[in-house]
Amino acid sequence: MGLRDAKQYIESLRDGREVYIHGERVDDITKHPSIRKAINHGAIDYELDKKPELRDLLVTHSPTTGNEIRRYFELPHSPEDLLRRQKLIETTTQHGSAIILFMKEIGTDALNALNMMTYLMDKKNGTNYSERVAKYREYVEENDLSMSGAVTDVKGDRSLRPSEQEMPYYYLKVVERRNDGIVVRGCKVHTTSAPITNELIVIPTRAMTEADNDYCISFAIPVNTKGITIISRPERGDLNWFDYPVSSGHVTLEAMTIFEDVFVPKERIFMDGEWEFCGALANCFATWHRFTGISYKTPFADVLIGAAQLIADYNGVLGVSHLRDRITDLVIYVETIKTFGKTAALGCIMTENGIAYPNPLYCNIGKYFFANNYHASIKALQEVAGGLVITGPTEADYKNPATREFIERYLGGRKGASAVNRLKVMKLIRDLTATEFAGEWFVGTVHGEGSLQAQRLSIYRDYDVKNCVNYVKDLLKIED
Ligand SMILES: Cc1cc2nc3c(=O)[nH]c(=O)nc-3n(C[C@H](O)[C@H](O)[C@H](O)COP(=O)(O)OP(=O)(O)OC[C@H]3O[C@@H](n4cnc5c(N)ncnc54)[C@H](O)[C@@H]3O)c2cc1C
Numbered sequence: 130m131g132l133r134d135a136k137q138y139i140e141s142l143r144d145g146r147e148v149y150i151h152g153e154r155v156d157d158i159t160k161h162p163s164i165r166k167a168i169n170h171g172a173i174d175y176e177l178d179k180k181p182e183l184r185d186l187l188v189t190h191s192p193t194t195g196n197e198i199r200r201y202f203e204l205p206h207s208p209e210d211l212l213r214r215q216k217l218i219e220t221t222t223q224h225g226s227a228i229i230l231f232m233k234e235i236g237t238d239a240l241n242a243l244n245m246m247t248y249l250m251d252k253k254n255g256t257n258y259s260e261r262v263a264k265y266r267e268y269v270e271e272n273d274l275s276m277s278g279a280v281t282d283v284k285g286d287r288s289l290r291p292s293e294q295e296m297p298y299y300y301l302k303v304v305e306r307r308n309d310g311i312v313v314r315g316c317k318v319h320t321t322s323a324p325i326t327n328e329l330i331v332i333p334t335r336a337m338t339e340a341d342n343d344y345c346i347s348f349a350i351p352v353n354t355k356g357i358t359i360i361s362r363p364e365r366g367d368l369n370w371f372d373y374p375v376s377s378g379h380v381t382l383e384a385m386t387i388f389e390d391v392f393v394p395k396e397r398i399f400m401d402g403e404w405e406f407c408g409a410l411a412n413c414f415a416t417w418h419r420f421t422g423i424s425y426k427t428p429f430a431d432v433l434i435g436a437a438q439l440i441a442d443y444n445g446v447l448g449v450s451h452l453r454d455r456i457t458d459l460v461i462y463v464e465t466i467k468t469f470g471k472t473a474a475l476g477c478i479m480t481e482n483g484i485a486y487p488n489p490l491y492c493n494i495g496k497y498f499f500a501n502n503y504h505a506s507i508k509a510l511q512e513v514a515g516g517l518v519i520t521g522p523t524e525a526d527y528k529n530p531a532t533r534e535f536i537e538r539y540l541g542g543r544k545g546a547s548a549v550n551r552l553k554v555m556k557l558i559r560d561l562t563a564t565e566f567a568g569e570w571f572v573g574t575v576h577g578e579g580s581l582q583a584q585r586l587s588i589y590r591d592y593d594v595k596n597c598v599n600y601v602k603d604l605l606k607i608e609d
Pocket of ligand 1: 235278279280281282283284287288317318319320321322383572573574576577578579580581582583
């Protein structure tokens with residue numbers, strides 16, 4: 130099929146999928162204002178390749194068919210490939226007003242992890258999963274499909290394993306095995322872009338035991354498959370650009386993704402019962418996804434710096450030391466994330482089947498650093514900006530002649546800083562730090578790509594603590 134454009138992508142979503150939002154079934158999601166906002170955001174991904182200066186970064190050729198494909202599908206084979214993937218994510222995010230587009234990022238994170246893990250499964254068990262993954266990869270590449278990664282299960286009682294739960298479908302479960310495929314039941318949550326992508330790639334969310342065999346399942350399936358119901362998180366489609374310069378046009382939609390006896394054909398199954406590999410697959414996906422996380426977060430952090438600097442300038446306090454310190458803190462914040470991203474690429478691990486795997490330790494520390502310091506960074510920007518961020522008048526007040534005069538007379542800043550420009554920056558800061566959208570980002574930053582504790586566990590596991598102990602023993606001349 131070749132590269133699609135935005136129109137073709139949007140048209141492909143009129144496929145009978147079962148999507149609910151705000152308690153309503155939506156027949157044509159492209160016509161629903163809130164969902165359409167997210168669709169338009171995702172559609173940016175299908176138009177950027179038309180910019181000549183971005184073409185080389187965004188488009189490459191399939192290693193199997195030689196056809197043009199989006200570079201998102203490129204399986205990294207070297208540190209340079211990983212650095213380019215990072216640049217790709219950063220650049221496309223910049224064009225989405227610093228909000229990641231999430232059309233192919235999570236899907237290819239899942240595919241890359243599957244390429245690594247199915248190779249190991251096949252090697253150990255003689256299965257042919259890697260062939261299926263390769264065929265599926267070629268299919269999504271050639272048709273330029275968008276994909277979500279459905280990983281997180283609802284999980285019920287978090288202290289219990291899947292097979293120990295009172296309700297047997299708190300983790301996605303195989304309920305029937307047939308010659309031509311399997312039938313699954315359960316529900317994944319927080320699935321980013323599920324209402325507006327073409328395909329769902331499902332992988333297990335955790336390590337499993339033999340008793341959890343029926344939960345050890347990975348596959349890919351079109352979103353409009355019979356039995357799949359999507360309940361989108363709420364979103365507002367009627368926000369104006371002036372007051373909400375980012376969230377009026379740029380949001381991602383997360384959703385509950387329900388599988389009610391869904392049939393998955395055999396050729397789309399990438400794992401079925403290999404419980405020993407579940408933990409490794411979940412961790413491997415998490416590393417790829419955290420690499421994506423640290424890549425897409427830097428444009429957002431750059432916006433925080435730009436907004437802080439601009440409002441300090443408009444307010445006439447650019448040279449004030451404590452405010453400059455806050456901006457410096459923001460620079461340290463973004464540069465630390467960038468450094469971990471680069472180090473994860475340069476320090477990648479080459480797998481036996483030739484894949485450049487981002488260094489898990491640096492991916493986890495980078496993601497942890499970003500999430501753990503996010504609230505402090507937002508606070509720094511709020512401190513620089515002042516209270517007008519939340520108390521200032523709206524676009525409607527600015528348009529009303531009765532109030533516009535007062536706004537222009539009283540809300541100017543330093544000489545040359547007009548009231549309207551000051552207000553514009555204040556509104557941006559409000560959108561990023563004090564709206565419903567901003568609040569969602571607080572939660573999203575803590576839990577997206579896995580909770581903080583998930584990163585701490587990985588960091589401890591991957592660091593050579595034993596080496597440090599030996600060093601201390603050497604220092605103290607301890608022999609035991
Ligand atoms: C905006 C956003 C986008 C997301 N996108 C996706 C996506 O596209 N696809 C996808 O699959 N997932 C996605 N996620 C899911 C994300 O990975 C999870 O939110 C995260 O892993 C935490 O899981 P949870 O939300 O179920 O919280 P919980 O698992 O309930 O965790 C809450 C807290 O309890 C702790 N905890 C949980 N279980 C245990 C235990 N057994 N022992 C000790 N501590 C425990 C956790 O560490 C955490 O601190 C997204 C999440 C968000 C917020």
